[in-house]
Amino acid sequence: MSEPVYDVIAIGNAIVDVMAPCEDADIERLGLAKGGMTLVDTARAQELYDAMGPAREISGGSAANTLAGLAALGAKCAFIGQVADDQLGEVFAHDIRAGGIDFQTPTRADEPPTARCLIFVSPDGQRTMNTFLGASQFLPAEALDDAQIASASVLYLEGYLWDPEEPRKAMRRAIAAARSAGRKVAFTLSDAFVISRHGDDFRALIADGQIDILFANEHELAALTGVEDFHAGLEQLAAKVPTVVVTRSENGAHAISDGEHAHVPAEPIDKVIDTTGAGDLFAAGFLYGYVRNKPLAESLTLGAICAAEIISHYGARPEANLQDLVTKRLG
Template identity: 30%
Template sequence: MTAIVVLGSTHMDLVTRVARAPKPGETVTGRDFRTVPGGKGANQAIAAARAGGEVSMIGAVGSDGFGTLLRQTLAASGVDTDLLHTAAGPSGIAGVVVDAEGANSIVVIPGANGTVTSLGPGEEALIAGADSLLLQLELPLSAVLDGASAARRHGVRTILTPAPAQPLPPGLLAVTDLLVPNEHEAAALTGIADPHRAAEALLRQVPEVVITLGAAGSLHASRDSPPFAVPAPPVTAVDTTGAGDTFTGALAVALGEEKPIERALHWAAAAAALCVQRPGASTSMPYRPEIDNAS
């Protein structure tokens, strides 16, 4: 079984569904409201565990009720939470607005995630025993760099999702093996809107890139092979929240199982397509048999 460590965020998603998102200064009436466990780190951990990985989570939840629910949700999906710490104070939250087309906009309040500034006792050893380390940018960047550096020291594949898009600390891309931005994040990192040209630019900093393109699929680029695109399965999206994290978690499992990269990307795309057909983030992520059947 593929061993995956996720160093990342946990949030309680406060999800409001609306016919359309409000414009600045406008009030609209929503259709419904739900609380859904999420956070990019927790989402990737749950996605990878449901896809068949042996997953451990490093991060922090708050000492509030949300923290208890977040920990329980991870454990229920088979994620090891021994190194998911409890910090005094509130857990992170994300305010999510989902429109009738399934598109979302999100505001994140870090909460307990902001206390994770570096690796703690036992965490480098956990990373050293993994096949892959999954990272995002919802923790302090010092912790992300610390984790990536530890993975590099031990020859562990580092997969970085550069979201939310922001300036990166010097050296982070130098210790990243696979970068998985969406097209907007790729443009923010490079200043180049065209995904193919952005991928070329990113290959000067990392050896391998997968740019996710939503309903258009994904683009793979590597220093060792020509770029190629992988289409997404045609589906009707209900809620795109968590789709990128589902893709990345499933991709990490596929790579750990040594699937050829094109096959791994098709398999990850099938997982993401299943996710967007259901409401919610962590609650919408598919299990291994579903992914195998869809791919």
């Protein structure tokens, strides 16, 4: 097997987060569900975008957030995701490349426009999110470079993107390319609602030995296994997947890898500001340890350090220097 070019290559939703302050009166006037997340169509997305004040735009999406954390730690990464040939598509591409992540997916010329999450931040700090998935749901299998996928130690797949048919086919092709090259396949379950729609697919991938590393939180674990007892569900899944990593919010994280068990507590922080992206950054820290053959507990601790940084501020991208945090904590 040739030496990998990348530590991790990921496939996920290519979304631009557009964040702007607002007043409570704006939330009411626009008919938004304060503090919630609503999926919106093209027309509604444009209406809300036009209604926003001066905004901060930064590329987002679950798998892209994970890569941002990995790149900040010093890993070499590449991202595959679909944007349109428009302004926000340029924002996404610039942002992710500026973070040191290779991004070569061709833009899509047709409608719909680039995905965006329009986030209204009210005076009390609550984030009201309106997500338009747009072009991200139309990633074709033909956009993949099998040789590029085969050149990464780990292929990381975002469960959210399993929902639309076109990228689901792309991810199946990517799994085949990675496995034929002897690389590892990591999968994040993303959300219990994704499992409710595609749990049979996920269970089939696991039964067929297609997944090497599985990320979940405790609610997703229960949804996938149908087992309410946390430890029993973890053991059941670990019998089928070589490495299982499950987060439990303030109760830390557990992993079982080839029969080895590890648990770490959550890293202490002064105040939880925003939990958006916590799971994404936990995966970043863990994978960074994994590709460097760190002990299982240390990989979990790396995940916990990254998750603690992300929940200490608004937004799903690191603001502090993750390498410095790791050095301070682990030496």
